[in-house]
Amino acid sequence: MVDILILMFSAILIENYIFSKFLGICPFLGVSDKPSTAVGMGFAVTFVMTISSAVTYGVYYLVLEPLGVEYLQTIAFILIIAALVQFIEMFLRKYIPALYSALGIYLPLITTNCAVLGAAMLNIQEGHNFIESVVYGFSSAIGFTLALVIFAGVRERMALSKPPKAFRGVPIALVAAGLIAMAFSGFLGISFN
Amino acid sequence: MNGKKILSQFKEGLLTNNPVFVQLLGMCSALAITTTVINALGMGLSVTAVLICSNVIISLLRKIIPKQIRIASYIVIISGFVTVVEMLLKAFAPAISKSLGLFIPLIVVNCIILARAEAYASRHSVLPSAIDGLAMGVGYTVAVVVLAFVRELFGSGTILGITVLGDWYKPVGMLINPAGAFITLGCIIAAVQKFLMKKQDRDFKKEGNEGKVNG
Numbered sequence: 001m002v003d004i005l006i007l008m009f010s011a012i013l014i015e016n017y018i019f020s021k022f023l024g025i026c027p028f029l030g031v032s033d034k035p036s037t038a039v040g041m042g043f044a045v046t047f048v049m050t051i052s053s054a055v056t057y058g059v060y061y062l063v064l065e066p067l068g069v070e071y072l073q074t075i076a077f078i079l080i081i082a083a084l085v086q087f088i089e090m091f092l093r094k095y096i097p098a099l100y101s102a103l104g105i106y107l108p109l110i111t112t113n114c115a116v117l118g119a120a121m122l123n124i125q126e127g128h129n130f131i132e133s134v135v136y137g138f139s140s141a142i143g144f145t146l147a148l149v150i151f152a153g154v155r156e157r158m159a160l161s162k163p164p165k166a167f168r169g170v171p172i173a174l175v176a177a178g179l180i181a182m183a184f185s186g187f188l189g190i191s192f193n
Numbered sequence: 194m195n196g197k198k199i200l201s202q203f204k205e206g207l208l209t210n211n212p213v214f215v216q217l218l219g220m221c222s223a224l225a226i227t228t229t230v231i232n233a234l235g236m237g238l239s240v241t242a243v244l245i246c247s248n249v250i251i252s253l254l255r256k257i258i259p260k261q262i263r264i265a266s267y268i269v270i271i272s273g274f275v276t277v278v279e280m281l282l283k284a285f286a287p288a289i290s291k292s293l294g295l296f297i298p299l300i301v302v303n304c305i306i307l308a309r310a311e312a313y314a315s316r317h318s319v320l321p322s323a324i325d326g327l328a329m330g331v332g333y334t335v336a337v338v339v340l341a342f343v344r345e346l347f348g349s350g351t352i353l354g355i356t357v358l359g360d361w362y363k364p365v366g367m368l369i370n371p372a373g374a375f376i377t378l379g380c381i382i383a384a385v386q387k388f389l390m391k392k393q394d395r396d397f398k399k400e401g402n403e404g405k406v407n408g
Contacts, residue, residue, distance in 0.1 A: 020371050022225035026304060029220065071280060074298045075272040082265060111268075114221050114302045118295055125295070166387035170217055171379040178375030185370055 004135055011139040014188060017115050018147035019181040024115030028148060029173060031106070038152035042145025044106040046138065048088060049116050052081050053137025056120040057130055077120045082111045115144055150180060199324055206328030213336035214385040218304040222296045223337050224374040230353050233341035234334070235289040239278050239297060241330025244306055246274045248314040248326035255315045267310045272301045305333060343377055344368045 017023045024045070031041045056077050064070050089107045092100035110116060119140050123133040154176050163172045212218045219240070226236045250270050251258075258266045279297045282290040290297065300306065309329055314322040345351060348368030350358040358364075367373045 022221050022371065022374070023299075025220040025224060026218075029217070071276060074276050074279065074301055075269065078268055078272050078301050079265075082268065112302045112304060112307065114299045117302050118299060121295060121298060164383075166383040166390065167379075169386075171383035171386065174375045174379030174382065178372045178379065181370070181375055182367070182372040185372060 007132060007135055008139040011136055012143040016143045016147055016184055017140050019184040023118040024113050024144055027109060027113055032148050032152040032155055035149055035152040038148040040102055041106045042148050044103040045110060045144055046141035048085060048110050049119055049141040050134060050138040052084055052116055053119055053123055053133045055084060056080055057123060057133040060124055077117055081116055085111050202324055203328045206332035207335060211332045211336055212305045212329055213333060214382050218308055222303060224378060226293055226296050227337050227341035227344055228369050229345050230338060230341045232292055233337040236293055237334025237337050240300055240333050242278055243274045243300055244330040245323055245326035247271045247306055248309060248322040249319055251310045251314040252317060252319045252322035267307060271306050275300045340378060344373060
């Protein structure tokens, strides 16, 4: 139990996907204009990442490993994620339309979000068991959401300020992200061993 | 296909439409692997190889792949080449493969490759697509090497592992950290934006003057 909590804590704060692992930077810069869209994207990613962590774990240990074709991991995982996203989209549209209208526009973008594929592959690389994989997928996504929401708040303020002309848009956003990353690197000092 | 067109394709890839600095694609890998120049070179060459191969194959199949499932087909083609590159690196350059780690398989979801497939290779014949792949790949490589050069030189005082700045230099450790990656990339993009804005102004003025002469 303690191990699981440590895994969660480190996935959310210490090894934050945006600020220390650099996974999912594209949606981070793309949809962090407003806190509301950031929350929507965050939930969609959390949803998909938790399920995809479980499914890719099953496919790797039940199909790829027994057949001895571990090198097909990349192709298999990206196809699973693409199919899963499509499936979740259809399922939500049919059965939970309210959730679909909230997450709908973000779902197709998730296929090419490297955080989802990254989590699936890190689970295999780190040798997580099934429970750990699901918890890791879920908590990394929570860390991603946290980063997205914090940054959206910063960006809202930034829209009112006047940086030099050349820095307008993405450059100033990157510099701000760097400052937040500096704050997050403070968590690196925390160790459980 | 003449020399002038090839030259303009390279100019686009390197500067005016640089995948990292202008199109802002493939930022994850650009930020993550630029702690040393050698890593950046390895990543740049891997991306270039995948980009050329996938552009050629997608351009060859552009009339066969049905429109509705084109993205899925592109992803399968790209991930095939990524797996090839991954296995080659593991066999022949294990050190680079180890330090790039996760980011080699993640080339699959690197938006540069999918973007070029969709925007260029699916509409042009094989040779221009191959050249586009090379030009964009070189543009990406140059971008990550520039970023890594700044970070490695000032962050640890070395280039390609050789100490360049002597004992008197105290390395700025922050540049090697994630925070340094964000800030350095932000500053470089700002510099490129400044340059492009100046160029636009100049072109605009030139056109304006010519207009006056003609009028």
